[in-house]
Amino acid sequence: MQVLSLTLKGFRGIRDGLGRDALSLDFERLADGAELVAIAGANGRGKSTVMDNMHPYLTMPSRAAVAGPGGFSYYDHVCLPENEKDLTWAHEGRSYRSQVVIRLNGRRKTEAFLFVLGNVGSWMPLRLDDGTVSDGKIETYTRCVEAVCGSADTFFTSVFSAQGKRQLSTYRNAEIKTLLADLLGQDEIRALGQKAAETARLLKAGLSAIRQELAGLDEEAGRIASERLRLDGASDRVAQGLAARQLAQRKLDVARARHATLSAERDQSRATEMRRAQLLAERKALVDAGTQAIAALKAQNQGEQQRLERLVQRIADRVSRERIRSQALQHTRRQCRAVLDAAGAVGHAVARLPLAERVLSRRTAQTLACRQQAQRLTQCQGAERVAEQKLAGIEREAGKAVLQAEELAHRFGLTDEVPCAGTDLQGQCKLLGDARDAQALIPSAKGHITRLAREKAQAQSELATARRERERLADASQAVAWAECRGDRARERVSRLAVLAAKTGEIAQARTTLVCVEQELAALGKGHAAPADAVETSEEQTEREQIGAARQVVAQQLERQSQQFRDGLNRLEEALAAMPAPYDEQQLAVVVQTMTQAEEAVVAAEQLHLATVREAHQLDALCGRVQTLAVRRSQVQTRIAHVETELGGWNLFARCMSNDGLIALAIDDAGPALSGLANDLLLACYGPRFTASIHTLVETGKGEQREGFDIVVHDGESGESKSVGLMSGGERVWINECLTRAVALYLAQHSGRRYATLFSDEADGPLDPERKRMFMAMKREVLRLGGYTREFFVSQTPELTAMADVVIDLETCIAPAQVTD
Numbered sequence: 001m002q003v004l005s006l007t008l009k010g011f012r013g014i015r016d017g018l019g020r021d022a023l024s025l026d027f028e029r030l031a032d033g034a035e036l037v038a039i040a041g042a043n044g045r046g047k048s049t050v051m052d053n054m055h056p057y058l059t060m061p062s063r064a065a066v067a068g069p070g071g072f073s074y075y076d077h078v079c080l081p082e083n084e085k086d087l088t089w090a091h092e093g094r095s096y097r098s099q100v101v102i103r104l105n106g107r108r109k110t111e112a113f114l115f116v117l118g119n120v121g122s123w124m125p126l127r128l129d130d131g132t133v134s135d136g137k138i139e140t141y142t143r144c145v146e147a148v149c150g151s152a153d154t155f156f157t158s159v160f161s162a163q164g165k166r167q168l169s170t171y172r173n174a175e176i177k178t179l180l181a182d183l184l185g186q187d188e189i190r191a192l193g194q195k196a197a198e199t200a201r202l203l204k205a206g207l208s209a210i211r212q213e214l215a216g217l218d219e220e221a222g223r224i225a226s227e228r229l230r231l232d233g234a235s236d237r238v239a240q241g242l243a244a245r246q247l248a249q250r251k252l253d254v255a256r257a258r259h260a261t262l263s264a265e266r267d268q269s270r271a272t273e274m275r276r277a278q279l280l281a282e283r284k285a286l287v288d289a290g291t292q293a294i295a296a297l298k299a300q301n302q303g304e305q306q307r308l309e310r311l312v313q314r315i316a317d318r319v320s321r322e323r324i325r326s327q328a329l330q331h332t333r334r335q336c337r338a339v340l341d342a343a344g345a346v347g348h349a350v351a352r353l354p355l356a357e358r359v360l361s362r363r364t365a366q367t368l369a370c371r372q373q374a375q376r377l378t379q380c381q382g383a384e385r386v387a388e389q390k391l392a393g394i395e396r397e398a399g400k401a402v403l404q405a406e407e408l409a410h411r412f413g414l415t416d417e418v419p420c421a422g423t424d425l426q427g428q429c430k431l432l433g434d435a436r437d438a439q440a441l442i443p444s445a446k447g448h449i450t451r452l453a454r455e456k457a458q459a460q461s462e463l464a465t466a467r468r469e470r471e472r473l474a475d476a477s478q479a480v481a482w483a484e485c486r487g488d489r490a491r492e493r494v495s496r497l498a499v500l501a502a503k504t505g506e507i508a509q510a511r512t513t514l515v516c517v518e519q520e521l522a523a524l525g526k527g528h529a530a531p532a533d534a535v536e537t538s539e540e541q542t543e544r545e546q547i548g549a550a551r552q553v554v555a556q557q558l559e560r561q562s563q564q565f566r567d568g569l570n571r572l573e574e575a576l577a578a579m580p581a582p583y584d585e586q587q588l589a590v591v592v593q594t595m596t597q598a599e600e601a602v603v604a605a606e607q608l609h610l611a612t613v614r615e616a617h618q619l620d621a622l623c624g625r626v627q628t629l630a631v632r633r634s635q636v637q638t639r640i641a642h643v644e645t646e647l648g649g650w651n652l653f654a655r656c657m658s659n660d661g662l663i664a665l666a667i668d669d670a671g672p673a674l675s676g677l678a679n680d681l682l683l684a685c686y687g688p689r690f691t692a693s694i695h696t697l698v699e700t701g702k703g704e705q706r707e708g709f710d711i712v713v714h715d716g717e718s719g720e721s722k723s724v725g726l727m728s729g730g731e732r733v734w735i736n737e738c739l740t741r742a743v744a745l746y747l748a749q750h751s752g753r754r755y756a757t758l759f760s761d762e763a764d765g766p767l768d769p770e771r772k773r774m775f776m777a778m779k780r781e782v783l784r785l786g787g788y789t790r791e792f793f794v795s796q797t798p799e800l801t802a803m804a805d806v807v808i809d810l811e812t813c814i815a816p817a818q819v820t821d
Contacts, residue, residue: 001055001056001089001090001091001149001755001756001757002089002090002091002756002757002789002790003027003054003055003087003088003089003757003792004026004027004028004088004089004090004095005024005025005026005027005028005086005087005088006024006025006027006050006053006054006085006086006087006088007022007023007024007025007084007085007086007087008022008023008024008049008050008053008084008085009021009022009080009083009084009085009086010022010078010079010080010082010083010084010102011023011046011049011053011077011078011079011083011085012049012077012078012079013046013048013049013077014046014049014050015079016044016046017041017044017045017046017049017810018045018046018810018813018814018815019814019815020813020814020815021080023046023050023813025050025808027054027792027808030806030808031790031806032806034790034804034805034806035780035783035789035790035791035805036776036779036780036783036790036791036793036803036804036805036806037790037791037792037793037804037805037806037807037808038792038793038794038795038800038801038804038806038807038808039051039792039793039794039807039808039810040794040801040807040808040809040810040811041809041810041811042811043796045810045811045814046810047761047794047810048062048163048761048762048794049077050810051162051163051759051761051792051794052162052761053085053087054087054759054792055087055089055155055160055759056087056089056096056098056114056145056148056149057142057145057149057152057155057156058072058074058100058110058112058138058141058142058145059072059152060072060074060077061156061160061162061165062162062163062164062165062761063076063077074100074102074110075102075104078102078104079104080104081103081104081105082101082102082103082104082105083101083102083103083104084099084100084101084102085098085099085100085102086098086099086100087099090756091148091149091756092754094116094117095116095117096114096115096116096117096126096148097114097115097116097117097123098112098113098114098115098141098145099112099113099114099115100112100113110138111136111137112134112136112137112138112141112142113125113134113135113136113141114126114134114141114144114145114148115134126144126148128143128144128147132144132147149755155755157740157743158740158743158744158755159744159755159757159758159759160758160759161737161740161759161760161761161763162759162761163761163762163794165763189657190657192657193653193654193655193656193657194654194657196650196653196654196657197654199650199654200647200650200651200654203643203646203647203650204647206643207640207643207644207647210636210639210640210643211640213636214633214636214637214640217629217632217633217636218633220629221626221629221633224622224625224626224629227618227622232619237612237615238609238612238613238616240612241605241608241609241611241612241613242609244605244608244609245602245605245606245608245609247605248598248601248602248604248605249602249605251598251601252595252598252599252601252602254598255591255594255595255598256595258591258594258595259588259591259592259595262587262588262591263588272579275579276576276579279572279575279576279579280576282572283569283572283573283576286565286568286569286572287565287569290561290562290564290565290568290569293561293565294558294561294562294565297554297557297558297561298558300554301551301554301555301558304547304550304551304554305551307547308544308547308551311540311543311544311547314540315536315540322524325524326521326524329517329520329521329524330521332513332517333514333517333518333521335510336510336511336513336514336517337514339503339506339507339510340507340510340511340514342500342503342507343507345500346500346501346503346504346507348500349496349497349498349499349500349501350500350501350504352497353494353497353498353501356490356493356494356497357494359490359493360487360490360491360493360494363483363486363487363490364487366483366486366487367480367483367484367487369483370476370479370480370482370483371480373473373476373479373480374473374476374477374479374480376469376473376476377470377473377474377476377477380466380469380470380473381470383462383466384463384466384467384470387459387462387463387466388463390459390462391456391459391460391463394452394455394456394459395456397452398449398452398453398456401445401448401449401452402449404445405442405445405446405449408441408442408445409442673746674694674739674742674743674746675692675693675694675742677741677742677745677746677785678692678735678738678739678741678742679691679692680785681738681741681742681778681781681782681785682735682738684777684778684781688716689715689716689717690713690714690715690716690731690735691713691714691716692711692712692713692714692724692735692738692739693711693712693713693714694710694711694712695710695711695712710723711723711724711735711739712724713727713731713735724736730767730768730771733763733764733767737760737763737775737778738778741758741778741782741786744758744782744786745782745785745786754787755788756788756789756790757788757789757790757791757792758779758782758783758788758790758791758792759791759792759793760779760791760792760793760794761793761794762794762795762796763775763793764795764797764800769797769799772795772797772799772800773799773800773803775800776800776803779791779793
């Protein structure tokens with residue numbers, strides 16, 4: 001397989017590393033006939049993303065969590081609503097194009113197409129010999145790719161070394177044998193083994209069903225034996241049931257004869273009973289009519305009683321309303337009189353309110369004047385403190401000025417005390433320079449002292465004025481307190497008089513209301529007399545008399561109706577007493593019950609007889625079924641023996657066709673060839689120190705041999721042999737790479753499937769510098785021995801990248817905006 005071009009759109013590795021949404025690489029132009037092609041760039045530039053997509057399989061091997069379906073998803077590595085991988089590649093003289101579209105907009109969906117370049121130069125969907133067409137579905141695309149390039153496991157094990165790829169030494173026995181069987185072309189043997197295993201599984205399921213059938217037959221035989229034991233003696237029970245049925249029939253005949261006799265006697269007494277029933281009906285009708293009439297009269301009497309109660313209630317309601325109204329009027333009269341009792345105080349308040357308001361106004365003005373004097377006192381106190389502070393500052397400054405003047409006079413006085421005083425040298429003496437300077441400053445110091453004396457006198461005058469003003473206003477605070485107290489008393493007096501004066505209208509209203517109340521009380525009764533003594537009105541007395549008369553009439557009617565009812569009832573009772581005693585139905589009921597029981601006994605005896613007859617027939621049928629079951633059981637046992645024989649043969653055949661059978665033998669045959677190729681690469685690139693061998697039988701702790709897989713490496717320097725899993729990390733890397741490339745060489749030489757291109761992603765990480773150079777030599781040796789066209793590789797070692805024939809530098813593909821940043 002040769003990679004011709006690759007276009008990636010929307011892959012996160014490209015966007016994060018290069019700042020591009022899409023990247024296109026023309027490998028046919030960039031490689032230009034080179035054997036070793038390095039893909040270079042800083043960490044995170046997207047080298048592994050490019051390498052992981054340089055094949056037609058639907059995976060990125062360095063990103064896959066586990067091998068096989070379900071171990072990888074494109075959705076975690078793309079970022080646009082619609083993302084695309086477009087790979088053009090060639091294999092065995094034909095050109096192919098893989099187009100994968102990954103959509104994230106809405107429902108996730110992935111489409112994959114595999115096209116082949118036709119004779120007319122156009123791309124057409126690939127069609128396999130079995131009719132499978134690449135129609136965009138993942139399943140059909142995978143089948144088409146594997147039909148052209150082989151299985152993905154073989155490809156990624158032999159020719160594609162992904163970053164973080166599992167080493168061969170870490171594969172389990174079943175995994176490595178399955179992989180090597182695929183490499184050795186043992187698919188047909190494995191398919192036969194799988195078919196044999198499936199046949200054995202079906203035979204085992206069928207054998208289980210036949211055994212269940214045999215168990216069912218045994219269970220049926222046991223059930224039949226139990227039934228035969230239960231039905232033993234059925235013929236004797238048939239005779240007993242027949243005798244019991246005949247006895248029950250005789251008892252039934254006797255009961256029926258007795259019932260006929262009693263029925264005739266009942267028919268003879270039927271006329272007497274009809275007359276008795278007629279009299280009883282008349283008595284019942286009389287009782288019902290009398291009861292209804294008495295109930296109607298009682299209802300009428302109850303209505304009049306309720307009418308009387310309503311009249312009494314109306315009278316009570318009227319009296320209650322009058323009493324409540326009288327009480328309300330008396331309460332209102334008391335309230336009005338209470339208001340009128342304060343009329344004198346209200347009049348006095350109306351007369352005194354104007355004077356009190358004038359007094360309040362004058363005292364408010366006095367309070368304002370006192371507050372202004374108190375405020376002036378506060379200002380004088382502040383001015384006094386300011387003057388005292390100013391005077392203190394002047395005194396301090398004057399003291400400093402006097403001290404300075406004395407110092408200047410002292411310095412100037414030194415001119416008369418020096419030895420050169422009075423000579424020509426006195427004016428030129430440098431020691432007297434400070435004294436001469438002091439002479440110039442003495443007038444200004446004296447002037448400053450004079451100015452401070454004037455300021456002190458002025459400050460003392462201001463302080464004296466402030467103190468006199470403060471002493472004059474010393475009583476201002478007490479005057480304010482006294483004025484505010486008198487003002488509060490005047491304000492309280494005005495408020496009290498105003499409240500009383502406001503009641504003038506209330507007093508007038510009370511006088512009017514009192515007149516109306518007195519008039520209404522006079523209309524209700526005699527002044528303060530209670531209305532409870534009032535008598536009924538004429539209408540109420542008339543209604544009471546009508547109710548009494550109606551109740552008396554109802555009582556008379558009730559008495560007459562009761563007497564008539566008693567007379568009729570006595571007449572009917574006398575007629576009933578004169579009739580003969582009624583017919584005794586109890587005897588007939590007893591006979592009917594006896595006859596019913598006899599009939600039930602006959603039915604039960606008949607059913608028992610029929611049941612015994614059926615049991616006898618069942619016993620005969622069970623004897624026939626025992627013979628039939630014996631024949632079927634013999635046939636089933638024969639089938640079980642035949643299936644067990646066939647199952648053993650198919651199990652043996654499946655084991656022979658499995659990884660531990662012929663495939664293991666084929667691996668044993670190919671082991672020396674694989675080991676030889678790996679050792680040739682080790683010898684050519686790393687020297688004669690290490691020699692590898694493949695073992696398919698491993699020794700257990702008990703010293704026994706069992707099927708397994710191990711790569712044993714012999715160290716020529718130490719003379720020891722050990723498993724590759726016990727070697728150092730760097731040693732495992734180059735031995736694993738030699739074995740992997742040996743697998744690729746073996747595949748190219750023996751299977752007929754040739755991949756023209758190899759791939760390797762940072763496989764040299766743990767190697768030291770010397771081993772890395774040997775690693776590059778091994779790459780060229782593999783290309784030579786296998787007849788490969790080229791190898792694409794990624795390395796973080798600049799020396800190895802420089803040893804490549806062509807370097808594809810992804811740094812040149814960075815988007816311009818990212819370069820500027």
